[in-house]
Structures are given as C-alpha cells and as structure tokens.
Amino acid sequence: MKILVFSMATIMKDVSMGGSQRHLRELLFYLAKQGHEVTVLTNKRSDNTELFELCTGVRVLPILRFKETFPIPYDTYPFHLAHSYEIICKYAKKHDVFYIHDAQMDYGYLHAGIPTVASLKNFVYPEAMISAFHTNRDRFIVSCHYMYESIKYTVGRVLPGIDEILTVVKNGIDLSVYKPVESDWRERLAIAKDHIVVLFPHRPDISKGIMNTFEVVKRLKSRVKKPIKLLMPKHFDVNVSKETETFYHKLQETAEKYGIHESITYYPWLPGHEMPEIYSIADVTLCIGNFIEAFGYVQIESIACGTPAVVSNVGAQRTIVPEGYHVAKVDYDDIDAAVQAVLSLLEEPVNLEKVHSFLDKTYNYEANLSGYEQLITSRARYKGDLSKSEEQQTSQYKLAPWCYISEKGIYHDYYYKYFEKNKLHNFLASRMDKPFSAEELIEASFTQQDIEHAVEEGIIVPMI
Incomplete structure (x- = not known):
C-alpha cells in the first residue's frame, strides 16, 4: 500500500527530536517491513535539506516550509504556507492513505479524497488542541486513557460522535533495546564511579522541571556524602537556534546561583537506540516538571534500563506506571518529597524481571506498531457526522x-x-x-x- 505520512516536526536522518518523533521512526520502519511504500512529508531546516531514504521503502522529503524550530510551527511566511499546502495536496492524490502524525494540520480540503488517520501526541500546544476539534480524519489515535478522557470531555462536548473514531493504541517500548547495557559514558564524561548520577534527559523547556531539578540536586548535595552529578543533554537545536543557545547560557547562570554549576555534565542529544547507555549509568531519573505529559516515555524507558524514576503527579504521569515498579510520584513543586523519593529509590535495586514483565504486557512494542498499521491500512472512511447528537440535559x-x-x-x-x-x-x-x-x-x-x-x-x- 502507498502510504503518505505528514510530520510537522522535522524528521532527521540520524536522531529524533523527542519521543513522538522516535515513535514515528519506529512506525516507519515497521510499515516498510510489512511491505508498504511510504513517503514522508516533513519540514525543511538549514541542517536538514536533503531528501533521504530512512530505510528501504521509506522516503523522507524535508520540503515543507513551516517554522524551522519548535514551537509555533505556523509562525512563517504566508507564501511558505501556500507552498507547503500545495505539496501536501499534490502528494495526497498519489497515495492510498494519509497518516498525520501528531495531528497539527487542520485543513481537510488538502486530503479530502483520501482515507486519513491522525494521531495526537500532545494536548497542550495550540496547533494540537485546535486540530483535535477538526473533523478532517477517519480515525483518531491517542496513546493512553488520560488522553482519551481529555479529548472526550472537551472535544466530545462539541463533537459528541468523537467516540466513533477515537481509539487508544497504547505506546510501546522495545525491550530488546531498552534494557541495562554496558556503557563507557562515565569515562567519556569524566564521571567517577562514586558519583551519584541524577539524570534529566529532557529537551530545553522550563516546564520540563529543570528549576525543580536544580533545587533537588542542591538539597541532595547536603544530604548525601557522595558527590552528585546532574546529567543533561544538549539539544541539537543549538545548531540552528539562537534561542536554544541562549537557553543553555541562562541555564548555566542559574546553576551558578544555585551553587550546582560544577555538578552539571552535558551529553550530546542522542538517537533513541543509544539512550539505554545513558539510562544505564544513571542512579535516578527526574521528570518533575509541570509539562502536561500526554504519556511520558522517559519513566518507562528509565525503569526498563534498571534506573528508578521520580515523576510529578501531572498529566498522564499520574497513571502510566502504577505503584510498585520503581517510579515514585510526588506532587508538583514538592521539593522535599522529591528529595526523599530520590533517597528512598537509591536504596532499592530495580526488580528488572518484574518491570520488564509489566512493560511487555502493558506497553507491548509489537502490539503498538501493529495496532497503528491496522488502523492506517484499513482505509475505513467515516460516513457519520461527529457533531450530530440528540439534545440531552446533563445532570x-x-x-x-x-x-x-x-x-x-x-x-x-x-x-x-x-x-x-x-x-x-x-x-x-x-x-x-x-x-x-x-x-x-x-x-x-x-x-x-x-x-x-x-x-x-x-x-x-x-x-x-
């Protein structure tokens, strides 16, 4: 089957911008393995201009002209929008089905004649929220019950038929990749064996909890005898974005005020399949921001690699991993609770057999990819009216x-x-x-x- 894929976030040849793009890469490889012919339309950046073959059967065309960097992708010139929409319309006519990854495209007239499946990977950014209220797809995929409920009790109030196209396909994790592995990153980053490594593996966004993490590290330094290292990635957007470069500069200034600047060690933004090497050298992973996670891959990746995690009770993080699997949940901005959670987790080795059994059953990798393929390739058209319903008095x-x-x-x-x-x-x-x-x-x-x-x-x- 000829499948057209749209991704607003740029698909790079070697690395992913985040969990959503990594999931798309995995899906693209899977679709190719099943024998489909896939064309991906994605955004052009100054560091991503050449057409490339991701694998046999998957062509990636970075030829759309939205804003180069995240967020606010539509903050570009009107003639670039026109150029991009012409391309989407042209390619939609040449394929059997259209898959919109992470929604963020609201113009149904561009693909009116082709069966369309969309997935939504966040319900935070304006483009994603607006797209959820549009009726421009035949199937709509979300990653977990939290997202399903959030859409049902917002979109469903104006489009009561949304349940007819809305499907939960739980995210999956590849346990053949995400597991404890041998790594020389401690040596490469000059981290001594006796250092306690606190991992903050997130993109440069204050809402991901970096200030709370700084405070936790500051307090840990006075609570434990061993040296603390805060391990953080340097996002590859520093290559094209002055704003990102400035973010890290200001971050370092803030760290100096906290008195922890010497504790910070940066590693380069890595492809997903290399991240187990980083998780495996960490002692604990922190996800204690207030960003509304629509799933939150980091916590399950971390425990899969044998590293416990502390997460804030925000968004889907409240429910993705239940108690008993080395993920401690704390109220957002409760620094004392976060510090205590870290200290407790450091005393308890991760039960890998129990963790992997849970992850394989609940977030099965194959089930996720096959679930997407089945919905995308079904070519089912929705004939109903999402906005039509009988008037009911809510009580x-x-x-x-x-x-x-x-x-x-x-x-x-x-x-x-x-x-x-x-x-x-x-x-x-x-x-x-x-x-x-x-x-x-x-x-x-x-x-x-x-x-x-x-x-x-x-x-x-x-x-x-």
Missing part, C-alpha cells in the same frame, strides 16, 4: 481528567497550579473518582452558579 458530573485531588488542593494541569482546599476540594475528595449529580452539589450548599463556574474553569466536567 451528572465528575472531576475533570486533567485535575488531581492533592493534599495541597485541587491540582489543575492546564492552570499549572493548585486551587485552595475549599469546600469544592472537600466535596470532590469525598467523591474520589465517582460521578455525582447536580442535586448532590446543591445539597452540599453549591449554587447553580457555582456549578457552572466549576465547569467553565475545567475543574469538573459534565458526563457524556
């Missing part, structure tokens, strides 16, 4: 999937903060995840205006 509500009841209050992923512990917090804490009626809220002294305000602020959602 049942539940805690919004992007909210979490904490001892600090109601944590709201999208507001990046805790709402104070008021009577709404107490009511929701007593209900836990159970739905409740408007009558129950009114009996608990809430007015109709209170209810409407809680819905408007995204703290509770009407049941659909």
Whole structure:
C-alpha cells in the first residue's frame, strides 16, 4: 500500500527530536517491513535539506516550509504556507492513505479524497488542541486513557460522535533495546564511579522541571556524602537556534546561583537506540516538571534500563506506571518529597524481571506498531457526522481528567497550579473518582452558579 505520512516536526536522518518523533521512526520502519511504500512529508531546516531514504521503502522529503524550530510551527511566511499546502495536496492524490502524525494540520480540503488517520501526541500546544476539534480524519489515535478522557470531555462536548473514531493504541517500548547495557559514558564524561548520577534527559523547556531539578540536586548535595552529578543533554537545536543557545547560557547562570554549576555534565542529544547507555549509568531519573505529559516515555524507558524514576503527579504521569515498579510520584513543586523519593529509590535495586514483565504486557512494542498499521491500512472512511447528537440535559458530573485531588488542593494541569482546599476540594475528595449529580452539589450548599463556574474553569466536567 502507498502510504503518505505528514510530520510537522522535522524528521532527521540520524536522531529524533523527542519521543513522538522516535515513535514515528519506529512506525516507519515497521510499515516498510510489512511491505508498504511510504513517503514522508516533513519540514525543511538549514541542517536538514536533503531528501533521504530512512530505510528501504521509506522516503523522507524535508520540503515543507513551516517554522524551522519548535514551537509555533505556523509562525512563517504566508507564501511558505501556500507552498507547503500545495505539496501536501499534490502528494495526497498519489497515495492510498494519509497518516498525520501528531495531528497539527487542520485543513481537510488538502486530503479530502483520501482515507486519513491522525494521531495526537500532545494536548497542550495550540496547533494540537485546535486540530483535535477538526473533523478532517477517519480515525483518531491517542496513546493512553488520560488522553482519551481529555479529548472526550472537551472535544466530545462539541463533537459528541468523537467516540466513533477515537481509539487508544497504547505506546510501546522495545525491550530488546531498552534494557541495562554496558556503557563507557562515565569515562567519556569524566564521571567517577562514586558519583551519584541524577539524570534529566529532557529537551530545553522550563516546564520540563529543570528549576525543580536544580533545587533537588542542591538539597541532595547536603544530604548525601557522595558527590552528585546532574546529567543533561544538549539539544541539537543549538545548531540552528539562537534561542536554544541562549537557553543553555541562562541555564548555566542559574546553576551558578544555585551553587550546582560544577555538578552539571552535558551529553550530546542522542538517537533513541543509544539512550539505554545513558539510562544505564544513571542512579535516578527526574521528570518533575509541570509539562502536561500526554504519556511520558522517559519513566518507562528509565525503569526498563534498571534506573528508578521520580515523576510529578501531572498529566498522564499520574497513571502510566502504577505503584510498585520503581517510579515514585510526588506532587508538583514538592521539593522535599522529591528529595526523599530520590533517597528512598537509591536504596532499592530495580526488580528488572518484574518491570520488564509489566512493560511487555502493558506497553507491548509489537502490539503498538501493529495496532497503528491496522488502523492506517484499513482505509475505513467515516460516513457519520461527529457533531450530530440528540439534545440531552446533563445532570451528572465528575472531576475533570486533567485535575488531581492533592493534599495541597485541587491540582489543575492546564492552570499549572493548585486551587485552595475549599469546600469544592472537600466535596470532590469525598467523591474520589465517582460521578455525582447536580442535586448532590446543591445539597452540599453549591449554587447553580457555582456549578457552572466549576465547569467553565475545567475543574469538573459534565458526563457524556
């Protein structure tokens, strides 16, 4: 089958920009292995201008002209947009099916005549959120229950039929790659054997939790006798982006204020298949930011390689790995809890057999790739109307999937903060995840205006 793939984020020949692009690379190799002929349309960058063959059967054409670097890809010239849309329209006519990776393209008229499947890898950036509300695909794939719920209780309020095309295909992890491996990176980075290595393997984005990580490292230095090394990647965007270069310069200045600048060691941004070498030399991995992770590969990659992880109770990180698998969950910005979690995890060796069994069962690599292939190649067309529904009076509500009841209050992923512990917090804490009626809220002294305000602020959602 001739498959056309669109990726707004640039597909590079040797490395991936992040988890979403790495997943796409894995999928492309899989589709080629199954005998499909794949053409990938992606963005041109000054360091990625040549057409290349990713593998036999997969041609990558970096010929679109969106913004070079992340985020805000549509921040470009109108004639570059026109050029890109012409290309997409032209290639759509020559293929059997169109796969839009990580959505972010909202113009259905460009591919109206071809079966279209889209996946959504985040529900944060404007392009991704807007694209979720469009009806320009026949199948819509998300990576986990958190994403499914988030789309159902937002998009589903205006497109009630979204359930008819929305499918969860759980992300997968290749356990033949992500496992403890021998590595000489300690020697290459001059990290002594007695150093405790704290890994922060994220792209340059403050919301990924680098300031919280600095604070954790600062406190760890006064709590443990061994030297601490904070291991971080230097993103390859420094080659084309002054903004990224400035980010790292300011980061170093901040580290000096924290008194931990001598503890930081950088490694180059690596291809995904080389990351187990980095995970394997680390003692603990930190994912303690407030970025709304739609999945969060890092935690499962880390434990697969024998390194425990600390994650904040934000987004999908709340549910991807349950208790008992060497992933400690802490409330966002609770530095004391994060420090204590690190100290506790350092005392407990990772049970690899248990971890790999869980990952193989829950995030099976083959099941993920075959699930995508089946949906993409089915060429099923959606004939219904996503916006059509019978008028129903809503009387049942539940805690919004992007909210979490904490001892600090109601944590709201999208507001990046805790709402104070008021009577709404107490009511929701007593209900836990159970739905409740408007009558129950009114009996608990809430007015109709209170209810409407809680819905408007995204703290509770009407049941659909």
